Amino acid sequence: MLTNDQLSKWDQDHFFHPSTALGAHSRGEAQGMIIKTAEGCHITDRDGNRMLDAFAGLYCVNIGYGRQEVAEAIAEQARELAYYHSYVGNGTEASITLAKMVAERAPEGLNRVFFGQGGSDANETNIKLVWYYNNILGRPQKKKIISRWRGYHGSGLMSGSLTGLSLFHKKFDLPLDTVRHTTAPYYYQREDASQSEAEFSAQCAADLEALIEKEGADTIAAFIAEPVIGTGGIVPPPEGYWEAIQKVLKKHDILLIADEVITGFGRLGTMFGSPKYDMDPDIITIAKGLTSAYAPLSGSIVHDRVFEVLARGTDENGPLGHGWTYSAHPIGAAAGVANLKLLDSLGLVQNAGEVGPYLTEQMRKAFEGHDHVGDIRGVGMMTALELVSDRDTRAGFDPEKKLVPQIAAAMAKRGVIARAMPQADIVGYSPPLCLTREEADTIVGVS
Ligand code: PLP
Numbered sequence: 001m002l003t004n005d006q007l008s009k010w011d012q013d014h015f016f017h018p019s020t021a022l023g024a025h026s027r028g029e030a031q032g033m034i035i036k037t038a039e040g041c042h043i044t045d046r047d048g049n050r051m052l053d054a055f056a057g058l059y060c061v062n063i064g065y066g067r068q069e070v071a072e073a074i075a076e077q078a079r080e081l082a083y084y085h086s087y088v089g090n091g092t093e094a095s096i097t098l099a100k101m102v103a104e105r106a107p108e109g110l111n112r113v114f115f116g117q118g119g120s121d122a123n124e125t126n127i128k129l130v131w132y133y134n135n136i137l138g139r140p141q142k143k144k145i146i147s148r149w150r151g152y153h154g155s156g157l158m159s160g161s162l163t164g165l166s167l168f169h170k171k172f173d174l175p176l177d178t179v180r181h182t183t184a185p186y187y188y189q190r191e192d193a194s195q196s197e198a199e200f201s202a203q204c205a206a207d208l209e210a211l212i213e214k215e216g217a218d219t220i221a222a223f224i225a226e227p228v229i230g231t232g233g234i235v236p237p238p239e240g241y242w243e244a245i246q247k248v249l250k251k252h253d254i255l256l257i258a259d260e261v262i263t264g265f266g267r268l269g270t271m272f273g274s275p276k277y278d279m280d281p282d283i284i285t286i287a288k289g290l291t292s293a294y295a296p297l298s299g300s301i302v303h304d305r306v307f308e309v310l311a312r313g314t315d316e317n318g319p320l321g322h323g324w325t326y327s328a329h330p331i332g333a334a335a336g337v338a339n340l341k342l343l344d345s346l347g348l349v350q351n352a353g354e355v356g357p358y359l360t361e362q363m364r365k366a367f368e369g370h371d372h373v374g375d376i377r378g379v380g381m382m383t384a385l386e387l388v389s390d391r392d393t394r395a396g397f398d399p400e401k402k403l404v405p406q407i408a409a410a411m412a413k414r415g416v417i418a419r420a421m422p423q424a425d426i427v428g429y430s431p432p433l434c435l436t437r438e439e440a441d442t443i444v445g446v447s
Contacts, residue, residue: 004046007034033412038065041432041439043417051412054443055419056432059230059262059382060288063342064434070294070338077334086115086328088319094333101340102286102301105271110284112302115328119261119287120154122298123224126257126283127158128322130222133255133306136313143178144215146208146223146254150184150232153224153259153285162224165232165423180215183207184229187238188375188386189394197238205244209252217252222282224257227273233426234384236377242277255282255306261298265289266343266433268380269353282306292339297332348433356381359429359440366444381433385447387425396425416446 011034012026024030037044041064044050056062063070077094084092099113114129116122127145134142145162147153153162160168161175164184169175183204190200212220223245229235249256258281263273266289270276274284283306287298302310314320326332343349360378367373367385374388387404389397397403404420404427411418419428429443 004034007046040064040066041435049415051415051417052431052439052442052446053417054429054431055417056430057293058288059267059430060293062265062267062289062433063292063339063346063348064432067292067294067338067342069342070292070335073334073338074295074331077331081330083330085325087323091328092330092333094330094337095328098333098336098340099328101337102290102299105265105340106284106301107272107275107281109303109305110281110301111304112307114300114302115333116287116298116300116324117296117326117329117332118154118298119259119285120156120159121324122261122285122287122300123153123159123162123257123259124156125300125322126224126285127162127222129283129300129302129306129310130255130257132313132320132322133309134221136309136316139218141219142221144180144220145178146180146182146211146220148184148225148229149181150186150229150235151181151225151259152229152231153226167422180211180220182211184232184235185237185241186229186233186235188235188377198240201238201241201244204238204241205248208245209248212248212252212254217254220252220254222255222257223249224259226259226261227263227277227279228268228379228382230262230382230430231422233386233421233424234377234382234428234430236379236382237277242279246280257281257283257285259285261285261287262289262382262430265292265340266349266352266380267382267430269349269356270380271349289343290339291332291335292343294339295329295332295335296326297329297336343433346434351435352381352433355435355437355440356383358437359383359431359435359443362440362444363447366447378429381431381435383429384421385427387427411446414446416443418443418447 012028021030034046035043036046041052042050043053102113103111147162149164151164153159161179164181185204187200258274260273264286268276274281282303284301291297360383364376372387374391374394375386377384389395404425408418408420421428
């Protein structure tokens with residue numbers, strides 16, 4: 001059997017990790033964990049340390065780890081048919097069934113699912129579809145995309161441009177010049193502390209409208225946003241936000257892409273996040289919870305009103321020149337079908353809507369009034385603690401001190417994995433949807 005030392009050496013010498021300080025890792029100064037097994041909400045490393053994963057991997061293992069039903073479905077699919085492509089109208093039993101199951105669960109009118117691999121490529125697809133759509137409608141100048149500061153939409157060329165965190169732009173020559181960013185609905189860090197939530201939402205909508213008018217509405221194709229900001233700090237929208245934003249979008253004939261890579265499939269205590277906020281998206285991005293990360297699979301759920309135009313486009317111009325070798329991969333699709341069945345049969349969406357708010361509430365009881373906890377917020381199975389050096393000014397800590405990463409590391413040593421959110425003093429929690437109240441208490445106790 002391989003020793004840990006052997007693995008660590010190979011890791012340092014050969015494994016080019018994503019989102020990692022490469023120099024420090026290859027010098028052995030910033031080694032991550034080497035995880036061996038997992039069950040329910042717990043992961044175990046090669047030394048036998050068992051930890052409660054309060055982040056579900058990367059907000060993705062919605063049904064929890066170790067579900068044999070999904071493992072069996074994957075194995076059976078691999079034995080029967082590991083791969084066939086979905087170009088030129090081909091499909092498999094798993095991919096066709098999953099498309100139907102997703103459409104049945106999606107908000108009304110969203111009936112067509114284009115499958116990809118991960119959230120980033122799904123957003124690349126979305127923007128290409130939006131451009132194609134406007135070309136078919138004879139408005140080739142309507143192409144710019146607006147996203148929000150603090151939004152996260154992936155790290156491809158376009159998806160990374162849409163992401164509103166400078167870490168993902170710096171030294172990569174992003175964002176691309178078709179992307180604009182607008183105000184984040186980050187009520188806690190609003191500039192004008194006297195504003196109510198509703199006033200702040202109205203300001204966000206006014207900022208968006210001012211940007212649209214500056215650029216010219218006839219140049220703006222779509223607005224992309226997460227119903228609840230995830231990686232940018234777990235930020236639920238302030239009161240009235242989505243109503244005010246959608247009024248502006250409708251007025252200027254701008255499509256809405258709801259990026260539900262995190263919020264899709266139960267995390268907010270509802271199957272999708274859009275209906276929770278009365279959003280009426282033209283396209284929904286899905287990934288993570290679609291398969292609970294048992295296999296890579298993503299999708300773009302396209303509204304009938306958009307699909308009709310795209311279909312007309314291919315009647316006029318030949319088949320859609322867009323697709324991936326692994327679109328609707330049968331193993332991913334089989335994992336997705338088994339995953340969605342479990343999500344239903346175990347009542348996990350409902351559990352997220354009950355135990356998630358319990359976790360946030362217990363955090364409030366434990367930390368409200370703490371000198372250095374400025375905000376405690378959450379919705380469904382997403383919770384955040386925002387740390388401040390001064391509660392009155394809401395100022396953060398010196399980034400050089402890496403306070404939150406140190407807190408997350410100390411928590412991991414005590415058996416709970418939380419996440420230090422990038423570019424902010426925020427500790428994030430987004431556990432599997434099967435979390436129990438006892439496990440929630442453990443998370444609060446270790447925090
Ligand atoms: N969109 C959102 C809202 C996400 O949270 C993420 C990943 O965290 C992505 C897109 C990108 O997904 P992936 O990492 O699978 O490319």
